[in-house]
Amino acid sequence: MNKTVNQKAWFFVLPVLILVAFNALIPLMTVVNYSVQETFGNNAFFWSGLTWFQEILTSDRFHASLGRQLFFTFTILAIEVPLGVMIALAMPRKGIWVSVCLVLMAMPLLIPWNVVGAMWNIFGLPEIGLLGKTLNTLGFDYNYTRQPGDAWFTLILMDVWHWTSLVVLLAYAGLVSIPDDYYQAAKIDGASSWAVFRYIQLPKMKRVLTIAILLRFMDSFNIYTEPSVLTGGGPGNSTTLLSIDLVKIALGQFDLGPAAAMSLIYFLVILLTSWVFYAVMTRDEED
Amino acid sequence: MARITLSNLRHSYLDNPVSEDDWALKQLDINWEDGGAFALLGPSGCGKTTLLNLISGLLVPSQGDILFDGESVTNQTPEERHIAQVFQFPVVYDTMTVYDNLAFPLRNRKVSEDIIAQRVAEVAEMTDLTGMLNKRASGLTADGKQKISLGRGLVRTDVNAILFDEPLTVIDPHLKFQLRAKLKELHSRVSNTMIYVTHDQTEALTFADTVIVMNAGEVVQVGTPKDLFEKPAHTFVGHFIGSPGMNILPCNIDNGKAYLGSSQIKTDNRATKGVTNAEIGVRPEFVSFESKGLDVKITKVNDVGRFKIVEVDLMGHSVKLLMGEEQSIPAENAKIEFNPKFTRIYANSHLCEQER
Amino acid sequence: MRRHTWIIPTVYIIFLMLPIYWLVSMSFKTTNEILGSFTLWPQDFTLENYRTIFTDPTWYNGYINSIIYVSINTVLSVAVALPAAYAFSRYRFLGDKHLFFWLLTNRMAPAAVFALPFFQLYSAVGIFDTHLAVALAHTLFNIPLAVWILEGFMSSVPKQLDETAYIDGYSFPAFFTKIFIPTIGAGIGVAAFFCFMFSWVELLLAKTLTAVAAKPIAATMTKTASSSGYELGLLAAAGTLTIIPGAIVIYFVRNYIAKGFALGRV
Numbered sequence: 001m002n003k004t005v006n007q008k009a010w011f012f013v014l015p016v017l018i019l020v021a022f023n024a025l026i027p028l029m030t031v032v033n034y035s036v037q038e039t040f041g042n043n044a045f046f047w048s049g050l051t052w053f054q055e056i057l058t059s060d061r062f063h064a065s066l067g068r069q070l071f072f073t074f075t076i077l078a079i080e081v082p083l084g085v086m087i088a089l090a091m092p093r094k095g096i097w098v099s100v101c102l103v104l105m106a107m108p109l110l111i112p113w114n115v116v117g118a119m120w121n122i123f124g125l126p127e128i129g130l131l132g133k134t135l136n137t138l139g140f141d142y143n144y145t146r147q148p149g150d151a152w153f154t155l156i157l158m159d160v161w162h163w164t165s166l167v168v169l170l171a172y173a174g175l176v177s178i179p180d181d182y183y184q185a186a187k188i189d190g191a192s193s194w195a196v197f198r199y200i201q202l203p204k205m206k207r208v209l210t211i212a213i214l215l216r217f218m219d220s221f222n223i224y225t226e227p228s229v230l231t232g233g234g235p236g237n238s239t240t241l242l243s244i245d246l247v248k249i250a251l252g253q254f255d256l257g258p259a260a261a262m263s264l265i266y267f268l269v270i271l272l273t274s275w276v277f278y279a280v281m282t283r284d285e286e287d
Numbered sequence: 288m289a290r291i292t293l294s295n296l297r298h299s300y301l302d303n304p305v306s307e308d309d310w311a312l313k314q315l316d317i318n319w320e321d322g323g324a325f326a327l328l329g330p331s332g333c334g335k336t337t338l339l340n341l342i343s344g345l346l347v348p349s350q351g352d353i354l355f356d357g358e359s360v361t362n363q364t365p366e367e368r369h370i371a372q373v374f375q376f377p378v379v380y381d382t383m384t385v386y387d388n389l390a391f392p393l394r395n396r397k398v399s400e401d402i403i404a405q406r407v408a409e410v411a412e413m414t415d416l417t418g419m420l421n422k423r424a425s426g427l428t429a430d431g432k433q434k435i436s437l438g439r440g441l442v443r444t445d446v447n448a449i450l451f452d453e454p455l456t457v458i459d460p461h462l463k464f465q466l467r468a469k470l471k472e473l474h475s476r477v478s479n480t481m482i483y484v485t486h487d488q489t490e491a492l493t494f495a496d497t498v499i500v501m502n503a504g505e506v507v508q509v510g511t512p513k514d515l516f517e518k519p520a521h522t523f524v525g526h527f528i529g530s531p532g533m534n535i536l537p538c539n540i541d542n543g544k545a546y547l548g549s550s551q552i553k554t555d556n557r558a559t560k561g562v563t564n565a566e567i568g569v570r571p572e573f574v575s576f577e578s579k580g581l582d583v584k585i586t587k588v589n590d591v592g593r594f595k596i597v598e599v600d601l602m603g604h605s606v607k608l609l610m611g612e613e614q615s616i617p618a619e620n621a622k623i624e625f626n627p628k629f630t631r632i633y634a635n636s637h638l639c640e641q642e643r
Numbered sequence: 644m645r646r647h648t649w650i651i652p653t654v655y656i657i658f659l660m661l662p663i664y665w666l667v668s669m670s671f672k673t674t675n676e677i678l679g680s681f682t683l684w685p686q687d688f689t690l691e692n693y694r695t696i697f698t699d700p701t702w703y704n705g706y707i708n709s710i711i712y713v714s715i716n717t718v719l720s721v722a723v724a725l726p727a728a729y730a731f732s733r734y735r736f737l738g739d740k741h742l743f744f745w746l747l748t749n750r751m752a753p754a755a756v757f758a759l760p761f762f763q764l765y766s767a768v769g770i771f772d773t774h775l776a777v778a779l780a781h782t783l784f785n786i787p788l789a790v791w792i793l794e795g796f797m798s799s800v801p802k803q804l805d806e807t808a809y810i811d812g813y814s815f816p817a818f819f820t821k822i823f824i825p826t827i828g829a830g831i832g833v834a835a836f837f838c839f840m841f842s843w844v845e846l847l848l849a850k851t852l853t854a855v856a857a858k859p860i861a862a863t864m865t866k867t868a869s870s871s872g873y874e875l876g877l878l879a880a881a882g883t884l885t886i887i888p889g890a891i892v893i894y895f896v897r898n899y900i901a902k903g904f905a906l907g908r909v
Contacts, residue, residue: 003735012730013742015723016786023783024749027760090651097649102897103890104656107663110889112861114846115666115882122669122875123662130665133681161659168655184345185378189439190366190395199380199391222753225846243755247847250759263756270751 034260052261062262064237065245066269072241073220076159080216081209083160084167088175089201091168102172105165117229120158124230144231148238151231155239158226163216170212174205210281214274221270242266289355289447289480291319291342296351298337304349311337313504315351319482319497324474326495327484330527334504335484339450342482343370355447371440372450376457377432381425385416388424389438396443410442413473429457430466437470441477448480455490467493488528492516500524516570517629522636525568531596534574534606535633538567545632548602550581553627562634571596571609573626576617580624588616599623663886670880677875692880702881705860708774709843710888712857715778717838720785721793721831728793729819733802743794746787757783758851765852776852777859781842788841789834796830829899836896843889860885 035052056062091101108116126132126143131154135142144154178200186196224243227233233240233248240248246266250259296315304310312334319325327335340346342353344365353361360368371392380388389407398406411417414434419427424435433454440449451470455463471494474481483494491498492512500508500515500523508520519525525533539546543557545567552567583599583606597608597616601623608623610616632639669677670692671685696702730736731743757780765776804826808818824831850862864881 003733005736006734007736009730009734009736009739012726016727016746016790017742019719019723019779019782020746020749020786023761023779024752026764027757030760030763031756087651087655090648092649092652099897101652101656103893104659105652106893106897107886107890108659110840110843110886110893111882112844112846112885114861114864115885118864118878118882119662119666122879123665128677128681128875130661130683161662164655165659179376181374181376181378184343184365185372185374185436185439187345188343188365188370188372189392191391192395195391195395199382203380203382218751222751222755224753224755243753246753246755247758250755256759259759263753266753267751267756270753271748274751 031260031263034256035264037257052257053265056258056261056265061245062265065240065242068238068240069221069242072155072159072223073217075156076163076220077213077216079156079160080164080167081213084164084212085171085205085209087164087168088171089197091172093176102169105168107165108162109165113225114229116158116162117226120154120161120226121230124154146235148235151235151239155227155230158230159220159223162226163219166215167209167212170208171205174208175201178204206281210278213281214277217277218270218274221273290321290357291317291448291480291482292352292354292357293317293342294352294354296341296348296353298334298341298346298348298350310349311504312341312348315506317499317506317509319480321356322478322480323497324471324495325480325482326491326498327482327501328486328488328491328498328528329501330486333501335486335501336452338501339372339452339482339484342448343372343450344368369443369445369447370450371443371446371448372452373433373436373440373454375453377429377436379424379427379432379435381423383424384420385411385422385424385427385435386420388435389416389420389442392439392443406442406444410438413441413476414438414469430459430462433458433466434469437473441473441479446479448482451481451483451485453485454483455485455487463490470494488530492528500527502527518631518638519568520638522566522568522633525570529570529572531571531607531609533568533570536567536601536604536606538565538632540565540632547581552625552630554630554632555628556631556639558632558634558639562632562639564635566633566636567625567630568633569625569630571607573629574606574608574623575610575626576608576614577622577624580622583621583623585616585621666879666886667883670876670883672876672879674874674876689876692876693884695877696880696884702860702863705858705863705881706884708853708857709849709859709861709885712774712777712781712849712859713839713842715774716781716785716842717835719778720782720789720838721835723782724786724789724793724834725824725831728790728797729823731790731794732797733805743790746790749783750787752783754784754845754847758847761848762851771852772854772856774857777849777857778842780848780852781838781845784845785838785841788837792834792837793827793830796827796833800826832896833899836892836899839892840889 036050087105092098111119123129124132124142124144126136132142132144141147142150144150182200182204183196186200191199222243223241224247227239227241228244228247231239233244246259246262249255249262293315296312297310298312299310301309307313315338327338329335337346341348344360344363344367348361351361352359355368365372380391383391386407389410390403393403393406407420408417411420414437416431416434416438419431424432427435437449437454440446455466458466467490470481470483474494483491485491492515496511497509498512498515499506500521502521502523508515508524510518510520515524515528519528519533522533522535525535536547538552540558540562543560545552545554545558545565547567554567558565581601583601585597585599586605587598589596589598593612595610595612595614595616597610599606599608599621606623668684671688671690672682673687673689673691676682676685676687731739761780762771765771765780770776770779800823804822805818808822813822846859846861849859853859853862860881864878
């Protein structure tokens with residue numbers, strides 16, 4: 001669409017700008033401020049330069065949380081994206097079952113995050129939870145509060161449960177926007193179902209899948225409430241993801257300097273990764 | 288390539304059609320000779336796309352048979368029928384190059400790459416795509432994309448027929464003419480059976496040797512463009528084809544002859560005994576001002592370039608005449624005559640088939 | 644093959660429903676039954692847990708608080724996002740692209756990063772522990788999303804609509820409220836849905852910014868779980884009740900959810 005140049009449009013954007021700036025810039029400046037200062041309590045602050053950044057970037061604790069975070073994010077992406085696409089492909093396209101599927105599948109998305117955590121906490125309990133009891137009855141020695149492997153299994157299963165539907169909804173939106181003619185042409189050209197997927201469905205879903213992966217990447221990197229309710233980062237530190245670590249430092253130990261420095265690094269990692277991913281995914285759309 | 292026969296074909300989109308209106312297609316029996324260029328012409332919703340999808344195998348008919356060279360293909364898939372189809376909105380595989388698009392149907396059929404290269408080169412030359420083979424298909428204009436769709440049909444050697452579903456809808460007007468000429472030329476080169484669906488009479492009449500006019504799920508006439516123009520079998524055809532359409536005037540019948548008021552009108556055919564709802568049909572091209580004939584009052588003159596459309600009032604009915612630019616319109620006491628060779632009697636909208 | 648594909652969504656939906664079923668069934672069990680034996684459905688069916696929630700103000704106030712701040716947030720986010728999305732979809736202006744991208748980056752901000760600064764900022768301006776505080780905090784994430792969704796919907800409305808309206812003599816405000824907003828009604832519905840959704844499910848900020856007066860239901864649950872021992876039945880009942888508003892909202896927008904995603908631009 002040809003847009004007209006109109007500098008007065010700034011007035012339309014102004015309310016948004018003021019609100020978001022108030023909410024984003026002031027807190028961000030606070031964080032930057034803390035990140036370069038040292039405090040010994042009593043509201044006395046001293047300039048400390050980039051020491052906090054240095055300390056965080058070289059600390060084993062940060063490396064460990066970042067590693068766990070990356071492992072978590074890539075695992076859930078590797079499961080949720082293909083699974084979501086597969087379910088979207090198998091969903092009906094017309095009739096009342098579409099509504100039934102959409103409504104039921106969207107349900108996990110609208111449950112408060114701590115309820116999700118609590119629900120899985122109960123669901124997985126070895127003695128009284130359906131999942132825990134079933135696994136133990138089947139002969140698995142399952143206890144997510146004691147064994148790190150089980151904790152990870154539960155954490156990932158919970159995230160798959162919670163968020164796969166988002167990928168399904170997005171992929172489905174992409175699929176239903178493909179005109180019937182494409183399928184008919186492919187039928188006439190003798191294309192196999194794999195070829196239909198590879199050359200029609202996947203290219204048409206690319207845009208929505210980009211959104212899905214970006215959203216899932218950002219949200220899984222920011223995840224706090226669900227794991228904190230489910231495992232509280234434990235057993236030990238085995239499921240302490242970045243957010244959980246950050247909150248432990250900031251609100252638990254009130255180490256404002258390191259927490260602020262870590263916040264900034266954390267935010268930058270997300271921004272940078274999202275930007276690189278976005279640039280790669282949209283690279284060949286320009287020609 | 289094949290002769291296509293539709294035998295006793297009916298189709299409804301409902302599971303249990305009850306009334307006559309539930310049928311999208313009512314009772315069809317058509318025989319299409321091998322290698323012909325056919326057009327299915329009719330207004331939107333007349334069932335022509337339904338018929339096309341039945342032939343291609345995208346739909347299975349509720350009743351009747353479809354035969355290719357005398358063999359039933361009614362229950363075969365589009366692939367088994369060896370049909371190619373070009374759709375209203377261009378379908379190209381966006382991520383592939385033009386070359387890969389053209390090669391796609393062959394690759395799906397496991398044809399070897401050398402033969403593919405040779406076929407694609409041939410087809411690209413025919414469809415003027417040679418210079419763009421290495422471009423991404425998504426970057427082409429609408430007419431280029433339609434050429435790719437067409438090329439995907441032409442590239443196959445096993446094609447029984449190529450079907451076109453209003454293929455020029457999204458093409459720019461100045462390119463429509465070119466692409467139509469291209470289609471006509473390709474037909475004479477490859478002599479495939481081609482079936483072309485459209486609601487545009489110019490497209491149908493210029494493309495096809497045989498035009499099938501459809502209305503409300505029924506075939507109203509099958510004929511050459513000349514037949515449709517000179518001898519419409521149904522008042523719908525007279526009205527739908529030609530611009531302006533045929534004049535249709537209610538008349539009285541006496542002893543097989545037509546009368547408008549008290550004047551007898553000479554016609555090409557005679558009315559069958561006991562007809563009701565008789566009408567006279569004559570095209571504006573075959574009405575002229577004469578020194579004697581039926582008295583009329585001129586109500587409107589429309590100058591449309593190379594000719595004039597004159598509207599006159601004949602006993603309360605409006606009649607249109609087509610006149611050359613240089614012909615003059617009588618100032619008063621205007622009289623018109625119908626050319627008897629092209630004036631016919633219709634009863635209940637159908638042509639009375641008894642020759643004089 | 645196509646004939647059996649219904650199995651995949653069916654199995655998936657069963658997987659989704661199992662934990663929910665467990666929560667709901669637990670909410671109808673007595674504490675004794677929960678802790679004492681493993682039962683697939685309530686043997687000793689009770690509504691006691693729900694009675695507690697509906698009679699105890701600390702519980703039901705939580706619901707009221709949540710609904711208040713979610714509503715404020717949704718209305719506020721959509722109201723300011725509307726003109727901004729219109730500007731992005733119709734005009735070019737200095738820094739428009741950078742501004743749009745900057746807005747989206749806020750959607751990426753980890754809530755954990757902002758928890759403490761928000762606490763200090765809102766305490767400083769004196770709105771700590773009010774519904775407004777939570778609503779404002781959530782706008783940081785919801786405004787970018789609302790602008791993004793609305794911009795997608797607005798861009799699919801041809802500009803000729805605006806021009807025709809001006810030719811017909813509409814002033815801009817009249818055009819915007821009487822013609823444009825009804826035209827993109829579906830988009831507003833979708834944007835409001837996503838604002839509702841995020842604000843309803845988020846807890847970290849909501850918990851940090853409230854103490855008593857505006858405490859959300861979800862936070863009440865966490866407090867109860869730790870303070871009064873393990874009252875699992877009560878917890879399950881409260882959890883079940885938090886699912887209901889979401890389910891109702893989804894039902895109303897079911898036909899637009901997929902569309903809203905498809906129209907947003909990347």
